Amino acid sequence: QQPVQSPQAVILREGEDAVINCSSSKALYSVHWYRQKHGEAPVFLMILLKGGEQKGHEKISASFNEKKQQSSLYLTASQLSYSGTYFCGSNQGGKLIFGQGTELSVKP
Amino acid sequence: SAVISQKPSRDICQRGTSLTIQCQVDSQVTMMFWYRQQPGQSLTLIATANQGSEATYESGFVIDKFPISRPNLTFSTLTVSNMSPEDSSIYLCSADTGGPNTEAFFGQGTRLTVV
Numbered sequence: 361q362q363p364v365q366s367p368q369a370v371i372l373r374e375g376e377d378a379v380i381n382c383s384s385s386k387a388l389y390s391v392h393w394y395r396q397k398h399g400e401a402p403v404f405l406m407i408l409l410k411g412g413e414q415k416g417h418e419k420i421s422a423s424f425n426e427k428k429q430q431s432s433l434y435l436t437a438s439q440l441s442y443s444g445t446y447f448c449g450s451n452q453g454g455k456l457i458f459g460q461g462t463e464l465s466v467k468p
Numbered sequence: 469s470a471v472i473s474q475k476p477s478r479d480i481c482q483r484g485t486s487l488t489i490q491c492q493v494d495s496q497v498t499m500m501f502w503y504r505q506q507p508g509q510s511l512t513l514i515a516t517a518n519q520g521s522e523a524t525y526e527s528g529f530v531i532d533k534f535p536i537s538r539p540n541l542t543f544s545t546l547t548v549s550n551m552s553p554e555d556s557s558i559y560l561c562s563a564d565t566g567g568p569n570t571e572a573f574f575g576q577g578t579r580l581t582v583v
Binding site: 362389390392394402404409447449451454455456457458459460461 | 499501509510511516567572575
């Protein structure tokens with residue numbers, strides 16, 4: 361079951377904030393977030409685990425509501441380098457199933 | 469962390485032929501995954517490859533069309549068989565080094581065009 365992301369696309373000016381949402385009809389045991397730039401492989405941003413543990417290495421924050429089976433990615437003070445397509449992924453039986461993606465464009 | 473080398477990076481193939489894509493990981497991994505990504509679309513999981521056992525295919529993907537090999541813990545191949553223009557896509561391999569709750573790493577992808 362593919363997670364559902366919203367919005368599908370967002371355009372920002374440098375310095376603005378954005379929120380990308382991810383929801384699933386199946387129980388979420390963990391949520392992954394990746395960013396993919398055009399022509400490149402997806403790059404890991406963050407994992408959120410049941411119980412609130414987060415693993416990530418960029419200055420991007422996220423939340424995980426297990427009861428609502430939702431996750432949100434928060435991009436604050438956006439930079440031009442934030443542009444790309446953001447995918448959430450849900451761990452389903454050891455395999456990662458990705459949402460349809462959110463295209464983020466940051467303009468100067 | 470892990471580095472995945474995937475080749476070829478791109479190819480243009482005639483319909484009816486087959487192409488084998490290779491992925492080499494610089495460390496041992498239990499699970500490897502193959503995805504397909506149509507232009508502007510999400511990553512769709514084709515199959516999961518474990519060393520020493522047959523690959524597990526997702527709905528809509530079959531072994532005769534996408535045979536997979538996993539001869540050891542650092543290498544896997546995906547073959548796209550009897551290609552048609554509908555197989556034109558980007559194919560990516562992926563692996564995680566510590567299970568499903570750890571970071572997944574991706575190869576750079578193979579851009580396949582079938583003419």
